Every structure is written in C-alpha cells, then in structure tokens.
Amino acid sequence: MIDEKFDAIVIGAGMAGNAAAYTMASRGLKVLQLERGEYPGSKNVQGGILYADMLEKIIPNFREEAPLERHLVEQRFWMMTDRSHTALQYRSDDFNEEKPNRYTIIRSQFDRWFSREAQSKGAIVISETTVTELVSDAYGKVIGVLTDRRGGTIFADVVVIAEGVNGLLGTRAGLREAPKAEHVALAVKEMHFLPRETIESRFNLVGDEGVVIEAAGTISKGMTGMGFVYTNKESVSVGLGCLVSDFAGASETPYGLLEAFKSHPSIKPLLEGSEVKEYAAHLIPEGGYKAIPELVGDGWVVVGDAAQLNNAIHREGSNLAMTSGRLAAEAIFQVKSRREPMTKQNLSLYKKYLEESFVMKDLKKYKDMPELLHTQAKNYFLAYPALLSNAMENYLRVDGTPKIEKEKASVRAFVKERKWTGLFGDAVRLARAWR
Amino acid sequence: MAATRVEEKLYQNRYLVDAGRPHIKINAHTKPSDNLLAMTKLCPAGCYAENSAGQVEITADGCLECGTCRILCESSGDIVWNYPRGGYGVLFKFG
Numbered sequence: 001m002i003d004e005k006f007d008a009i010v011i012g013a014g015m016a017g018n019a020a021a022y023t024m025a026s027r028g029l030k031v032l033q034l035e036r037g038e039y040p041g042s043k044n045v046q047g048g049i050l051y052a053d054m055l056e057k058i059i060p061n062f063r064e065e066a067p068l069e070r071h072l073v074e075q076r077f078w079m080m081t082d083r084s085h086t087a088l089q090y091r092s093d094d095f096n097e098e099k100p101n102r103y104t105i106i107r108s109q110f111d112r113w114f115s116r117e118a119q120s121k122g123a124i125v126i127s128e129t130t131v132t133e134l135v136s137d138a139y140g141k142v143i144g145v146l147t148d149r150r151g152g153t154i155f156a157d158v159v160v161i162a163e164g165v166n167g168l169l170g171t172r173a174g175l176r177e178a179p180k181a182e183h184v185a186l187a188v189k190e191m192h193f194l195p196r197e198t199i200e201s202r203f204n205l206v207g208d209e210g211v212v213i214e215a216a217g218t219i220s221k222g223m224t225g226m227g228f229v230y231t232n233k234e235s236v237s238v239g240l241g242c243l244v245s246d247f248a249g250a251s252e253t254p255y256g257l258l259e260a261f262k263s264h265p266s267i268k269p270l271l272e273g274s275e276v277k278e279y280a281a282h283l284i285p286e287g288g289y290k291a292i293p294e295l296v297g298d299g300w301v302v303v304g305d306a307a308q309l310n311n312a313i314h315r316e317g318s319n320l321a322m323t324s325g326r327l328a329a330e331a332i333f334q335v336k337s338r339r340e341p342m343t344k345q346n347l348s349l350y351k352k353y354l355e356e357s358f359v360m361k362d363l364k365k366y367k368d369m370p371e372l373l374h375t376q377a378k379n380y381f382l383a384y385p386a387l388l389s390n391a392m393e394n395y396l397r398v399d400g401t402p403k404i405e406k407e408k409a410s411v412r413a414f415v416k417e418r419k420w421t422g423l424f425g426d427a428v429r430l431a432r433a434w435r
Numbered sequence: 436m437a438a439t440r441v442e443e444k445l446y447q448n449r450y451l452v453d454a455g456r457p458h459i460k461i462n463a464h465t466k467p468s469d470n471l472l473a474m475t476k477l478c479p480a481g482c483y484a485e486n487s488a489g490q491v492e493i494t495a496d497g498c499l500e501c502g503t504c505r506i507l508c509e510s511s512g513d514i515v516w517n518y519p520r521g522g523y524g525v526l527f528k529f530g
Contacts, residue, residue, distance in 0.1 A: 036521050038451070043500065045530045108530035128522030148520050166502030168518065179506055186503045188479045190444070191529045235529075244506055247477050248470060254479045255441045278529045279444035281479035281499040283506070 006032045006156040008332060009145055010123075011131050011169065013040035015318040016304025017162030018114040019058055019325030025121035027333045032154065033115075033123050034147060036130040041111030044164075045282035046318060047189065048230050048237050049212065050105045054319035058326055059117060063099065067109045069232035070210025071100035078266065080217035080227075081389040085266045096209065104210050104230050104237070134159060134173045134300070141343075142173075142299030158299055158332055158342040162325060165283045165305040175300065176293030179308065181248060182374060183287030185225065187241025188254045190262075192274035196234045202270055203231050214315065217385035219261050221252055224377040226315075227261045229270060236271060238262060241284060243374060254281065284317065285310040289367035295354070296347040301328045309359060313366045320359050327353040368433040379418065379426060387414050441481035445497040453523040457495040459504065460515045467491040470507040471514070477503060499525055 010021045013035035021033045037043035048069070055062050074091035095101065119125055133146040135153045144155040161170050171178045194202075203211045213229040220226070225242030240254070240261050247254065262271060285291065285308040292308050295301060303309070304321035311320060331350035332342070340346050354360050373380060391410040414423060459482075461471070471491050474483040480497040483504070493514075505516040518524075 036518055038522050038526050041530060042526045043524075043530075045527060106529045108527050111530075130518045130521040166500075166505060168505075168516070178509065181506050184503075184506055186477070186479065186501060244477075244503055247503075248473045248507060251476065253441075253476050253481075255444060255481075276444075276447055278447055278527065279499075280448075280527055280530060281501040281503075283502050 002032070002151065002154050004030075006030050006154070007336060008032075008158050008160055009034065009154060009156040010160040010162055011145065012162035012164060012306075013037075013111060013115050013125065013127075014044045014162060014164060014304060015111070015114075015321035016306070016325035017160065018111065018118055019322040020160045020162060020303060020329045021123040021125070022058060022114070022118040022121055023326045023329030024332060025118055025123035027329075028122075029333060029336060031118075031123040032156065033118065033125045034129050034131050034145070035115075035125065035127045037127060039112055039127050040115035040125065041108035044107045044111050045189065045280045046105075046107045047187070047228050047239060047315075048104050048106060048232070049315070049318075050103045050110070051316065051319040052099065052101055052103065054322045056099075058322065065113065065117075067105070067113050069104040069106060070205070070208050071095065072102040072104065072212055073205070073209045074211045076211065076213045078213055078215040078217070079385045079388055080215050080219050080264065080266065081385050082218055083265060084389045084393070085215070085217075086385075086388050086392050104212075104232050106232060106235075131163075131169060134169055136173075136299070140298060142297070157336070158301065158347070160325070160328055160332075161300060161302040161306055162304050163306050165285050165308075167306040170293075170302055170306060175297060176302065179283070179285065179287065179291065181245035182243060183285065183291045183308070183370070185241040185243050185284045185286045185312075186247055186254055186281065187239055187284055188258050188279070188281045189237055189239030190258065190276050190280075191278040192236045192238060192271050193234060193277055194236060194274045198273075199231055199234070199236065205231065208233070215261075215267075216381060218382055219257070219264065220381050221250065221257065222378050222382045223247065223250060223252075224373050224381065229267065235277075236274065238267070238271065243286060244283070245374075246377065255279075284312070286312045286370055288312060288370045289360075289363040290370075292363070295351050296344055298344045299342050301332070301347055301350050303328050309363070311362050311366065313369050314362070316362075323357060323359055324354060327357060365435075366433070372429055372433045376426065376429070379422075383417050387417055441479075442497075445480055448497075448499075449526040449528060450496065451523050451526060452496050453520055456520065457493070458517045458519040458524065459493055459495045459498065461491060461493050462512060462514065464490060464513070468508070468511060468513055470511060474504050474508065477507070479503070
C-alpha cells in the first residue's frame with residue numbers, strides 16, 4: 001500500500017501520538033501516523049482537563065486556535081456520604097489570567113484539531129486503519145507495522161507506540177505486559193447538555209470561567225475510586241471511576257454507580273433538566289511508577305497511557321502523555337540528526353529526558369500511593385467520609401448540647417472507628433506515601 | 436432506585452457495527468470463570484449476559500472499547516480481544 005519508508009510511524013492519534021507526530025514533523029522528519037478511529041479523537045475519552053503549560057511547549061500559540069471549553073477558576077474537592085458533602089474549595093481571580101493554566105476540553109474535538117496541526121507540519125495521517133502487528137527483523141528490531149488494509153509492511157526507522165492504555169500491539173509483541181486489574185480504573189462518563197447561561201448561574205461563573213468538582217467517599221461503595229463534574233461551555237461532563245480489581249469483586253455496575261452519583265442530593269441540582277448526548281467508558285492507568293514498563297527498545301518507544309504514564313493522585317494524564325510524546329520525538333530527532341541507528345541504547349535518550357522532566361519526578365514521588373489507597377480503600381472511602389460528615393453536622397447543628405460534649409462525641413466517633421493506633425497509622429502511611 | 440437500563444445510555448451513542456465480525460469472542464466453556472461471570476455486571480456497556488444454561492454470552496455491538504474485559508479475562512483464556520476493523524465500532528462525538 002505504501003512503498004516509501006518513513007523516519008517514524010506513530011500508532012494512535014491521542015495526546016501522546018499527536019504530540020510526537022507534531023514534534024517530529026515540525027523538525028522535518030517524515031512521519032506517518034495511523035489511527036483506527038473514523039477521525040483522530042473518535043476513539044478517545046477523557047474527563048477533559050487540559051494543562052496549558054505542556055501544550056504550550058509544543059504549540060506556543062495554541063490558545064488562538066485550539067477548541068477550548070472553559071478556563072478553570074475554581075476547584076472543589078468533595079468528601080461525600082450518601083446525603084452530604086464536605087468541601088474544600090479554592091477559587092481565585094488570579095486564574096483569570098491572560099494565559100490561563102487549565103482548561104476543560106472535549107477530546108474528540110481537541111484531538112481532531114491537534115492532528116490537523118500535526119498534518120500542517122507535514123505528518124501524514126491515515127484514519128480508519130487499525131495496526132494489527134509490529135513487524136521485526138531477524139534480530140528482533142522493530143522495522144515497521146502491518147495494518148488491516150491491503151498491502152504489506154509499512155517500514156520506518158522507529159515506531160512510536162501511542163496506542164493507549166488498552167494497547168494490544170505492544171503486549172502481543174512481548175514488549176510489555178497487559179495492565180493488571182489493580183493497576184487500571186474503569187471510568188464511565190456522560191455528557192450533559194445545558195444552556196450556557198444555566199451552567200454559568202448554577203456554577204457561579206462569568207463568561208468562559210469554569211469549575212471542576214472532584215468527589216470521593218461513599219459514592220464508590222468502599223472501592224478505590226472518584227467521581228467528577230467538569231463544566232464545559234454548553235455541557236457538563238459527569239463521571240465516576242473505580243479500580244477494575246475492586247469492581248471485579250463488587251455487586252455494583254459502573255452505570256449503576258454513575259446513576260447513584262448523578263442522583264446524589266449535592267449533584268442532582270447541578271444537572272437538572274440536562275439532555276444527555278453521549279455515554280462513554282475508558283480505562284485509566286493507575287499503577288503509577290511501579291507499573292511503568294520498559295519504555296524503549298530496538299526500533300520502538302512507548303508513550304502516554306500505553307506506558308502507564310498517569311499521575312492518579314493529581315488526576316493528570318494528558319499532560320504526561322503530551323510531554324512523553326514530545327520528549328520521545330525530541331530523542332528520535334537527536335538520534336536521527338546524528339545519523340545513528342534507532343537502537344535501544346540510542347533511544348534511551350528518551351528515558352533520560354523523561355527522568356529529567358516532571359513526569360518521572362512526580363510519578364516517583366507518589367510511587368507508594370496506589371498500593372496504599374488500594375489496601376486502605378474501606379477506611380479512606382467509607383469510614384473517614386462518614387466520620388467527617390458526622391463531625392461537621394455535630395459542629396453546625398445547634399440543639400442546646402454544650403459544645404464540649406459535641407467535640408468529645410466527634411473525637412469519640414473517630415477513635416471508636418479506627419482506634420488511636422489506626423488513626424495514627426493511617427496518618428503516617430498517608431504522609432509517607434505523599435512524601 | 437430502579438435498575439439502570441444501560442441500553443438507554445448506549446442509544447445516545449454513534450456506532451458503525453461491523454456486522455458478522457464481532458471484535459470480542461468468548462471461548463467455549465461449560466461453567467464461566469469468576470472473572471468472566473463478573474463481566475455480566477462490570478461491562479459498562481452491558482455486553483455480557485448469562486444465558487439459561489449458565490454460560491456467559493457476548494453481544495459486542497454496543498461495546499465502548501474500554502478494554503476492561505480484556506484486562507480481566509484475556510490472560511486466563513476466557514476471551515479473545517481485538518480492536519474492531521479500522522473505522523468500525525463506537526464513534527465518540529465528544530469523548
């Protein structure tokens with residue numbers, strides 16, 4: 001089908017793949033990008049927060065062109081029981097800056113734009129084409145790919161594997177293992193459409209300002225998981241995700257949990273009267289540093305979700321994906337410009353770049369968090385939210401009980417549930433994993 | 436709360452179904468494994484169901500291609516998972 005040989009083939013047109021394709025093409029490399037969806041973005045799902053800095057490093061003036069929804073001026077963290085939420089809320093007019101730091105986006109629209117940008121730099125993008133196999137030479141070096149279109153191998157010096165969390169190619173080629181059930185979360189999401197004035201009045205916004213709600217607590221029924229509500233221009237993304245290993249032993253369905261979350265007394269009024277236009281599901285890599293596979297080999301690099309590069313604690317995924325795609329591309333460009341072969345050793349420059357970046361530093365910092373949250377799920381997601389809610393109600397309800405007795409009752413409840421040693425242990429464990 | 440009908444959710448989505456070529460297949464079994472049985476609840480598109488003989492069957496038309504069943508059931512040999520052919524399957528307008 002394609003006779004010419006490419007400098008690089010990029011598999012997938014998500015955040016990581018587009019960042020890699022754009023960066024390589026803009027440095028003059030001959031890039032082919034293959035996408036199995038109808039168009040770039042049509043298979044991609046994300047809650048939808050974009051961190052400006054990581055895209056700015058790739059496309060400095062993206063704000064003028066990219067399809068952005070709202071810039072975020074407020075973040076709410078909600079600790080939920082079935083009838084209450086206790087909030088930590090941060091809002092600042094400083095976020096109304098000339099170059100805002102965070103935006104909400106709609107992935108299939110954003111990815112389509114990002115891909116067009118890569119094409120404008122010279123990348124060749126072919127959609128509706130599923131790569132079925134990585135092709136290696138007799139020495140095991142990856143030299144190209146096979147697709148489900150007619151024709152033989154398409155050859156390239158290096159293949160950038162940006163196939164996402166559920167990547168089949170890398171695992172089938174034995175380059176890495178499939179993710180384990182305790183290392184991925186299943187998230188489901190709905191798009192709720194509302195008039196933009198309604199969104200602005202309900203969420204206390206002016207113009208293109210946006211709000212994010214991240215919610216944890218009894219909504220995940222004792223599983224490690226979180227819910228979210230993100231404001232877009234004329235829609236609200238609402239979703240919930242839990243670890244697959246927790247789900248596997250539970251009697252809950254993901255869509256049942258989402259319905260319960262939507263009907264929570266704190267969430268329901270925010271969605272009232274909306275029209276739902278899409279229901280999506282996606283896996284999120286949650287294994288952190290310890291789940292990162294081998295990142296380079298002879299003739300290949302792996303980037304983004306396929307490499308488990310996701311910071312679950314800060315809910316950052318797409319910016320790690322974009323950064324890893326860019327750094328892989330820069331490493332490939334370096335090797336190419338030295339006219340050296342794309343061997344594992346030469347390509348390990350990408351690993352070095354990643355180690356020096358926030359990507360590996362952040363993931364290393366939280367390397368113990370996934371395990372902690374997983375093993376302590378019942379405490380962190382059921383016991384503490386309930387205790388906190390009781391303490392808040394105790395504090396706020398005025399009923400003639402002397403304050404000292406109310407305080408003692410709140411403390412007693414914590415001690416009864418977890419004992420002093422448990423409370424101390426939980427605090428130490430959390431602090432240690434955080435450091 | 437009444438049981439949630441996942442079919443109503445899928446009805447909002449766009450699909451291009453590759454008729455007669457399902458991308459996920461369940462291997463023949465007499466009694467489903469725990470993980471395969473778990474998929475009857477866990478599949479976010481409700482693609483998996485238990486039949487009257489106690490075996491698990493799949494109708495992959497509404498599949499959201501998340502890969503959860505692959506994570507749980509591929510290594511044990513319960514299922515065979517492939518991507519749909521290029522262009523087929525779920526088409527997210529928003530994603």
